[in-house]
Amino acid sequence: MIIFISLLGFTLSNKRENLTWPEKMINDTFGFAQSLFYKPAGFIAGLFEDIRDLNHIYEENEQLKIAVSHYIRDKANYNFIAAENERLQKELKFTEEQKKLYKYDYRIAQVVSVNQDPYNKNITINIGEKNGVKPNMAVISVDGMVGTISHVSPLTSTVKLLTDLNEKNPNSNAIAATAIGKENQSFGLIESYDAQSGTYLMTKIDEKDPLAKGDIVVSSGIGEAFPRGLIIGTVISRQVGDYGLTHTATIKPAANFDNWKELFVVVP
Amino acid sequence: MNRKWMIVVMILLLIIEGTVMPWIIPVEWRMRVIPHFVFIIVLFYAVYTTRYLALVMGLIFGLLHDVIHYGNMIGVYSFSMGLCGYLIGKVFGEKRLGIGWMVVISILGSWMFDSIIYLIYTMFKVNHMSYDWALAYQIIPSSFLQLLFALIVYVPVRKVLDQEFRPKLEED
Numbered sequence: 001m002i003i004f005i006s007l008l009g010f011t012l013s014n015k016r017e018n019l020t021w022p023e024k025m026i027n028d029t030f031g032f033a034q035s036l037f038y039k040p041a042g043f044i045a046g047l048f049e050d051i052r053d054l055n056h057i058y059e060e061n062e063q064l065k066i067a068v069s070h071y072i073r074d075k076a077n078y079n080f081i082a083a084e085n086e087r088l089q090k091e092l093k094f095t096e097e098q099k100k101l102y103k104y105d106y107r108i109a110q111v112v113s114v115n116q117d118p119y120n121k122n123i124t125i126n127i128g129e130k131n132g133v134k135p136n137m138a139v140i141s142v143d144g145m146v147g148t149i150s151h152v153s154p155l156t157s158t159v160k161l162l163t164d165l166n167e168k169n170p171n172s173n174a175i176a177a178t179a180i181g182k183e184n185q186s187f188g189l190i191e192s193y194d195a196q197s198g199t200y201l202m203t204k205i206d207e208k209d210p211l212a213k214g215d216i217v218v219s220s221g222i223g224e225a226f227p228r229g230l231i232i233g234t235v236i237s238r239q240v241g242d243y244g245l246t247h248t249a250t251i252k253p254a255a256n257f258d259n260w261k262e263l264f265v266v267v268p
Numbered sequence: 269m270n271r272k273w274m275i276v277v278m279i280l281l282l283i284i285e286g287t288v289m290p291w292i293i294p295v296e297w298r299m300r301v302i303p304h305f306v307f308i309i310v311l312f313y314a315v316y317t318t319r320y321l322a323l324v325m326g327l328i329f330g331l332l333h334d335v336i337h338y339g340n341m342i343g344v345y346s347f348s349m350g351l352c353g354y355l356i357g358k359v360f361g362e363k364r365l366g367i368g369w370m371v372v373i374s375i376l377g378s379w380m381f382d383s384i385i386y387l388i389y390t391m392f393k394v395n396h397m398s399y400d401w402a403l404a405y406q407i408i409p410s411s412f413l414q415l416l417f418a419l420i421v422y423v424p425v426r427k428v429l430d431q432e433f434r435p436k437l438e439e440d
Contacts, residue, residue, distance in 0.1 A: 004343050004346075004347045007341075007342060007343040008341050008342070008343045008344065008347075008388065008392065009341075009392075011338075011341040011342040011343065019338075022335075023335050023338070026332065026335045026336065027335065027336060027338075030283070030332075030336045033283055034283050034286060034287050037283055037284065037287035037288055038286075038287040038288075041287055041288040041291045041292075042291055044291075045291035045292070112287070113283075113286030113287050113336070113337075114286055114287075114290045115286060115337035115339070116289075116290065116298065116299070116302045116303070117302060117337070117339075117385070118299060118302070118402075118405075118406050119340070119385065119386070119389040119394055119395045120337065120339040120340050120344075120389070120394075121339070122337055122338075122339040124286075124336070124337070150338075150339060151338055158337070158338060158339065160339055164339070166394075166396060195299070195397065195405075196397075196401065196405075257299075258295045258298055259295075260290070
């Protein structure tokens with residue numbers, strides 16, 4: 001009993017980011033074995049899903065075409081702005097370090113297993129220390145941000161999902177966030193996830209903040225713990241907070257936490 | 269011989285829990301129905317062999333699960349699997365109970381297992397949901413999956429365990 005309580009307390013600490021070698025070995029061996037199972041299972045399940053989704057494909061295609069046309073227009077705009085930005089940076093004599101600040105590298109990773117325990121949701125991916133993954137890096141899917149790296153072994157690493165966010169949990173960190181198109185005026189902290197309604201709660205929003213329903217919330221990069229510009233979700237409502245001084249917003253996650261295939265680790 | 273194969277089967281089940289099951293369970297239930305197949309095998313050990321063996325099995329496989337899915341802390345599954353295995357073995361062990369009792373035991377066992385996990389996480393301030401909600405949202409739905417699994421594996425597992433351990437128990 002005493003041994004267990006001390007073990008639990010010892011491993012609870014957030015500072016414990018480096019695993020000991022037996023843990024690493026077990027993680028890597030099981031990671032390899034699990035990857036042999038996960039992919040075929042996903043493939044077979046995917047086949048059935050594909051047949052089910054056949055009806056929606058036409059509709060989706062239509063939407064994608066519209067999205068592509070938007071992209072092309074934005075791309076032209078982006079090229080102009082990027083060129084101008086570079087010119088201005090040169091004129092202002094930015095140091096190399098400042099220039100590299102927002103250049104991120106995306107490493108593709110395959111999911112090898114999922115833990116469904118509701119108090120401890122995490123997934124294992126098949127890249128680790130050898131691929132340059134470090135604890136606290138952000139992990140995204142095609143849709144949006146899904147979590148952060150919590151522990152790293154040489155060949156695998158564990159991702160703590162954003163659905164584990166909780167302002168009372170000593171292990172979870174809030175994410176500084178802002179809204180697309182209002183990057184300079186809007187600010188708030190994504191602090192917790194409510195499993196009952198399936199939404200995030202964004203807190204510490206200023207009264208005069210222009211954030212409104214329907215805005216897309218992205219990470220702001222302030223504090224440098226998380227890279228900037230990762231999509232988190234959409235605002236569904238905004239209320240006055242508990243103490244009446246600041247506002248809170250309810251946010252619907254962009255990423256879906258159901259089907260895991262490929263994920264990307266953002267390496268700064 | 270069979271005993272070694274049981275361990276291999278349990279490791280396979282541990283892998284299947286994390287890889288194949290998330291694909292089989294329908295999307296709507298994925299957060300609610302949680303497979304604990306290894307735990308069911310531990311319960312079989314508790315009922316059809318000795319409680320000490322169940323305790324050891326629970327501790328070892330729980331620890332493996334904890335290390336592989338290390339999120340908040342290590343030792344939660346290990347502690348609760350070992351304790352549940354021992355307690356169930358203490359109450360129901362060595363009585364040669366039939367399949368009807370196994371239905372009761374697997375529901376009771378998985379309720380106990382999930383409740384202990386809930387308690388530990390609440391004690392360490394990781395979880396803040398109320399027990400009513402956890403019971404309705406996750407503990408009761410998953411106990412049915414556990415029951416289904418127990419019924420599927422009842423015949424083969426009991427055969428193996430009886431072959432291995434019946435002679436020993438009768439000698440005592």
